[in-house]
Amino acid sequence: MRKDSGFFILVGAMGLFVSINIFLMTSGKLPFSFDGFGIILGAGLTLAIYSFLYKDNAAFKIVENLYVGVSLGYTIIITWFNFLKPDLYDPLIIPMFSKAATKSPQYALIIPSLLGLFMLLRFSRRLSWLSRWTFAFVVGLGAGVSIPRVISAFILEQIKPSLHPVFSGGETIFSSINTLLIMLGVISVLIYFIFSVEHKGAIGKVSKIGIWFLMISFGASFGYTVMGRLSLLIGRIQFLLKDWLGILQ
Amino acid sequence: MKVLKKTFFITAIFSIPFFITTILFAQLPAFLIPPAEFKAFDTPNDAGETVSLTWSASPSDAPDVFYILYIDRDKDGAFEKEAMRIKSNTSYRTGAPEIYGYKKGNGNYHYVQLFPRKIFNGETIDKKQVYYFKLAIAAGDSKIILDTIASARAQGNWLHMKKANNFAILIILSAIILYFIVHARRNPNMFLRKIGGLDAVDEALGRATEMGKPVLFVHGLTSMGSISTIAAISILGRIARKIADYDANLKVVNNDPIVMSVSQEVVKESYLEAGRPDAYNPDNVFLVASEQFPYVAAVGGIMTRERPAANFFVGYFYAEALILAETGATTGAIQIAGTDAYTQLPFFITTCDYTLIGEELYAASAYLSREPMLMGTLRAQDVGKGLLILVLILGTILASFGLTFITHLFEAF
């Protein structure tokens, strides 16, 4: 009995969706073109994902997997057109094998290409150790490049605005208090995350203040996250009402 | 009253010539006063592409008065090529603290950088070419060219002196980290404060045992490479050990096969340590799904079906955190979360009974595993934080009393 009801809901929903689209097409609200069908497909996929809210079902899973597949395909194709072709195929491969090429091949590109190919050997059983060379290169380089830049951009630049006079001329008392509060907040949060000292006495009190600052900032993140997720929903409903059904102008 | 009127008139009459002269000075280019000093030098701390020019400000600096710089490759050349034209009330040394610092007199000198190779665009220029400059001050049609010829060569520099502060921090941090890792190896009983969340873990396990219901451990979505997962594994070890002692039932859900096999090992070992290897069932550590939403749906299903007494969410979570914790909370389970995913923390804090926040997760894992590398790093970072606090407090106090040297010491160029 329960299985039947699920089946009827599915058939009913599909029937409704098809008849709405037939109406939209025949009344001319949607163009009889590739784009028109595209919008119908998009609306169908959107609704299929929302069916998850009723309950986890096959339509949702199909769309999710289809999405994974299409975006995978898109990534591969875009990587070819935007990266492999302009960066390796055109400057290295073509001049090497085509006599018509005007420019000489950039042989230096062979090194990173080899390292890149080594990385793919990760899936081979016998040669996977070669992939470690590439990982070592990439990870070592990343570490070396980032240390001084992190010091400069996230430590020096971030403590600089705090190293300013609290009471300088021309500022209101309110802004001085804010400067002090920011100072207190930064220090107390840092102390909260210090683990080699027992949080007792004065340090315990400051670390408690740190928790309050953290909680207020998590509250801000909470509010913003709610706003963000809702925005996505609003955008999708705008798509359904505007582009598909044509109710909104 | 009369006296007042009189004084007013007298002042007014006397000030007329003054006004006229000011207007004349402003309008007549004949009164342009050329700058006294004019110098050129290689820009320090650069790749060898630019030269710097500086000259003293003139009393006639105004928005409608311009400075024009002429460049030539020959000292006796015609100086016909215009290299730059700026408004005379702009480009002071104050705009270049990386060269002149924050001295008071910086506002009395102009400073510009030129890129000669770009000015002679396309011409072949010898690397060691010396460039010669002439300065002119101009307003309207009239122009005064200084006689002084300044010269400089653009040279590459081997050290960026203004980044010395950055380098010092690099060295200090490296030393601290190395020291404490070595130190922790020799002395593994380093002090670490107790992490509040770990007591909560024991409490939750106790209650689960009383209720005779299973305990559910939910891994995050990252693989074995991430520190969050590594920390989650050591916390799992602790939980499994307690579970074995209490003779309760533990279920561990995974979405990554490697994390799953590591978890199986850890749980097995914990049961072995507790002397109850027979109670270990590998089927209780299992893979439920590999993608985000199927994972959520499957874990949610387990929660509603088996109604565990305690749920643990440890590791790195994404948007699924909210759905997982919500489903768990509605089943009435005690929930404990630990994650360094700051965007998801608010949801754990409001839906769980206890949450390990950010770095507390690493600290908990170091506390439990006593691994020297983790302990040493943690301690080194603590010292780093202590130093930052010190700098912040000292710097603010000194800056408030007008001593800004500490502020400039920590400037990034």
Add this chain to the structure above:
Amino acid sequence: MERFLRIDRRIIFAIITVAVIVSLVLRFELPIPASEPAQAIYEKIESLPKGSHVMIAFDYDPASKEELQPMAVAFLHHCFSRDLKVIGMTHYPGAPGLAEQAITSVANQYQKKYGDDYAFFGYKPGSASLIINMGENLYSAFPKDYYGNDTTTLPVLQGVDSLREINYLFDLAAGTTIETWIAFGKEKYKFELGAGCTAVMGPDMYPFLQSKQLTGLLGGLKGAAEYEALVNKKANAVSGMRPQSVVHVIIIIFVIFGNVIYFISKRAVHA
């Protein structure tokens, strides 16, 4: 009392759906004053002289499209109406389609010509390394644009060798790219950086605003709506503020209601 809390969550889903649809269909005007960080971006663009180079990094994919695409469109309107030269690129493989749509559709409205007035580089992997590469030499980072043209031949890039010559860089970020642009780009190449980001990341960006590492910020759909209002191109983001307002109020009521019942029932247990 607690049975109030045990209602089927699908009822709540239905309430939210209806609230969004109704407040979209019913039209009521809401004022959208610009916040300080949004105003800062607007003023920065207003202050740029004609022909200045603005680079836009479209660092998002379809998952964040509803927040960031309106922002991108509003910002492009502003750039093209001010006759600035626009250069687009992205770090996300899923982005080129969306970015291309946004740039071409807005550029066509202002009769801008590809190659002369704007260019689109497309996607390139590498993130931090890509930024450094662009900072050292834009043409070695992007030898070709999205359409396969040689970048050295594009007139719009005249006077630009690297990120140093970019007058303003605007990052539309769904992930951590703003931090990457700051640490690996702005730190060395000293361009002015502004950002638009998803609401989820918005609060994390405030330290960078105060330290002036970001000149301005558009946060989430609200930021997009503010910018649409500032450039007077009211569209989806502005009308999205109606349901946004309504549903925020509903959620707040939910939280308060749920907590009141929670405390009443907790007290009942203790009594």
Add this chain to the structure above:
Amino acid sequence: MNFLKRTIPLIIAFVMGVLMAMQYYVPHKLSQNLLEVVSRWDRIIAGFAVFIGAYSLFHLHWTRIKRKVEGWGYSVFVYFGAIITLIFGFLNGGKFFWHDKQEGTMFDWLYSYVQVPAGATIFSILAFFIASAAYRTFRARTNESTVLLLAAIIVMLGRVPIGNYISHYIPAVADWIMAVPNLAAKRGILLGVSLGAIATSLKIILGIERSYLGGGD
């Protein structure tokens, strides 16, 4: 063999790390050229990582189909979606993939009407779960979570036009929360995280942290 598998990677990581860290302090042209070349190489290598991700995904779904794991039928759709996109991508509107990318092909159509709507919708379902969690589970259990919820409510009201209607103070207070306590806490977190990142990088360069090499010998 151990030399090739273990020592050489550690040497490479050390040399690259030290070299690139020191490069930062040297403004000379030679050093800049090194940075340009190395960053270009690195981004080219990073491009190959795309294929690692693709391979793992294909492999995962292939094993599922092969072993007929529960729900393996859905994995077929991953292949279906990917193959159809790849075919249209390589066809490139009839000009084939070795020519420049053509616009307005079926490949773009698939992107606009499958990837974009599906991708944009998946995360929007969280809006519903937030609403239901707001009703059922966001509780002021402790003083800390009370503060969190209060701050959240003020920010949520302050960020929409209705807040301004209720009181002019709400947006002002919301702005203050964002620009003072939120900023302070986020800066504290950022400083801590940066120290952690520097520590990890140092350990990688010095060969103390080797997890990037993977398990095994």
